[in-house]
Amino acid sequence: MQLIIVTGMSGAGKSTVLKFLEDLGFFCADNLPPSLIPKLAEVCFRPGSDLENVALGIDIRGGNLFQDLFAELDAIKNENYTCSILYLDASDEVLQKRYKETRRSHPLAKNERVITGIEKERELLEEVKRRATYIIDTSQTLTRQLKEKLVEIFVENKNFTNLVITVMSFGFKYGIPQDADLVFDVRFIPNPFYIPELKEFSGNDLPVKEFVLSHEVSKMFLDKTIDMLEFLLPNYVCEGKNQLVIAIGCTGGRHRSVALASEINLALKSNGHYVNVNHRDIDKVKH
Numbered sequence: 001m002q003l004i005i006v007t008g009m010s011g012a013g014k015s016t017v018l019k020f021l022e023d024l025g026f027f028c029a030d031n032l033p034p035s036l037i038p039k040l041a042e043v044c045f046r047p048g049s050d051l052e053n054v055a056l057g058i059d060i061r062g063g064n065l066f067q068d069l070f071a072e073l074d075a076i077k078n079e080n081y082t083c084s085i086l087y088l089d090a091s092d093e094v095l096q097k098r099y100k101e102t103r104r105s106h107p108l109a110k111n112e113r114v115i116t117g118i119e120k121e122r123e124l125l126e127e128v129k130r131r132a133t134y135i136i137d138t139s140q141t142l143t144r145q146l147k148e149k150l151v152e153i154f155v156e157n158k159n160f161t162n163l164v165i166t167v168m169s170f171g172f173k174y175g176i177p178q179d180a181d182l183v184f185d186v187r188f189i190p191n192p193f194y195i196p197e198l199k200e201f202s203g204n205d206l207p208v209k210e211f212v213l214s215h216e217v218s219k220m221f222l223d224k225t226i227d228m229l230e231f232l233l234p235n236y237v238c239e240g241k242n243q244l245v246i247a248i249g250c251t252g253g254r255h256r257s258v259a260l261a262s263e264i265n266l267a268l269k270s271n272g273h274y275v276n277v278n279h280r281d282i283d284k285v286k287h
Contacts (some may be wrong), residue, residue, distance in 0.1 A: 002026075002154060003044055004055045005037075005073070005083065007128055008088030009121060011095045013146065014057055017088060020147050021055045024155060030057035030091055034069040041076040041083065053154075055088060059119055069128070087125075087132035089242070091179065092118050094139045135242045137164045138278040149274065163237050164274055166245045169203070169261035170240075171253025171281040180247035180277045189218050191192045192255045202282050203258025212259040220262065233273065251265055253281030 005019070022028045022219075032040075034070055037056065044051045049089065058069060063170025090098075099106060099114045109131070123188060126221045129135065133154060159160050170177055172187070187199055191207045192198040212218055227244070236244060248264065252257035262273075265277040 001045060001049075001051075001082075002053045003041060003076075003083045004053075004081060004154070005069075005085045006055050006057045006088070007059055007069075007125070007224045008083065009090060009118070010059060010061075011098045012090040012152075013061060014088055016143065016146065017086070017150065018055060018057050019054075020150050021154070024150065026053040026054075026055045026154075027051050028055045028057070032056050032058055034058060034072040037083075038079070040076050041079070041081045043068060045081050045188035049093065052096065060124060065268060070131070084133035085128070087129050087135045087239040089129070089135060089137045091137075092102060104204060137243045140164075140166050140278055142276075148237070159237075163233065163241060163274070164243050165233070165260045165268060165275045166243070166278055167265045167268070167275060168245060168247045168280055169253055169257035169282065169285065170247055170249045170276045171257070171262055172249050173252060174281050176249065177245065177247045177280065180245050182244070183249065184258050185245045186221065186248055186250050186260055189221070189250075189256050189260075190215055191251065192281075198255070201255075202279075203255050203260075203262065204279070204282070208255050209259045209262070212256050213263070218260065222263055222267070226264060229264075229268065230271065253279070253284065258282055 006021070006025075007019055008014060017031055018028045029040075039058070040054070043049060044054050055198070073083060073085075095118050096114050106114045108120045109117030112172055136146070136149060142147075168180070172185070181216075189212060192201070192211050195211070198208050198211060202214065203209060233244075243245055246261075246264065248261040249256045261277060261279065265275050268275045
């Protein structure tokens with residue numbers, strides 16, 4: 001029996017997650033008052049109950065009722081019922097963009113700027129996030145990837161860490177990514193841009209990828225960087241970090257950084273990490 005509370009930032013994907021969980025066989029209820037959780041838990045955990053897996057969507061739309069969440073969760077814990085919290089998050093920039101696209105106002109800022117509501121909500125949910133069993137950041141997560149992650153956690157019961165890794169390629173001429181935690185400068189590697197037959201390709205294309213990876217200095221960079229990351233990642237997890245952005249930069253962000261970021265992405269994934277890759281500047285105008 002699984003009882004899951006699905007919560008988190010408005011706009012981070014709670015409704016989408018509930019739909020996915022419903023497809024996976026969960027009984028789902030959205031915007032449930034926390035005061036009803038103990039009664040529902042009693043029904044779910046009753047011997048012979050038909051409800052094997054239940055997911056409850058709870059968020060700040062419940063107003064003051066939301067403040068009762070922890071008291072109700074403690075109540076069911078005292079009854080020896082198990083319950084996990086899935087917290088969905090996204091960066092302020094991504095949340096603002098989603099609200100702009102849907103032309104909706106934030107529930108905590110009906111007549112104010114969206115960012116004001118986001119800031120208020122982050123403060124209100126700080127303790128919820130701290131006590132969450134699982135944290136998924138959807139900022140760079142595709143819908144397909146989100147569903148795969150839910151299957152891994154709640155169906156396949158795979159080990160889960162709250163650390164979501166984004167490997168981002170970029171061009172220094174367009175600026176260092178503001179959200180980067182680790183920045184690597186790969187402009188010391190021979191540049192395909194100056195080879196006429198490679199210039200029009202990108203680091204996602206085989207000719208450029210083979211050229212970049214053919215140099216011994218590229219192989220050494222990958223070996224040393226991946227070795228360092230494998231040392232750092234478990235320590236970041238222990239420290240409580242839930243999102244890590246690794247930025248790989250070359251001059252224009254189209255050739256070397258793309259090829260190397262892709263290789264780091266594959267290496268980390270093969271070692272069991274949850275990784276997204278993002279080529280920020282790959283389609284920028286070529287000079």
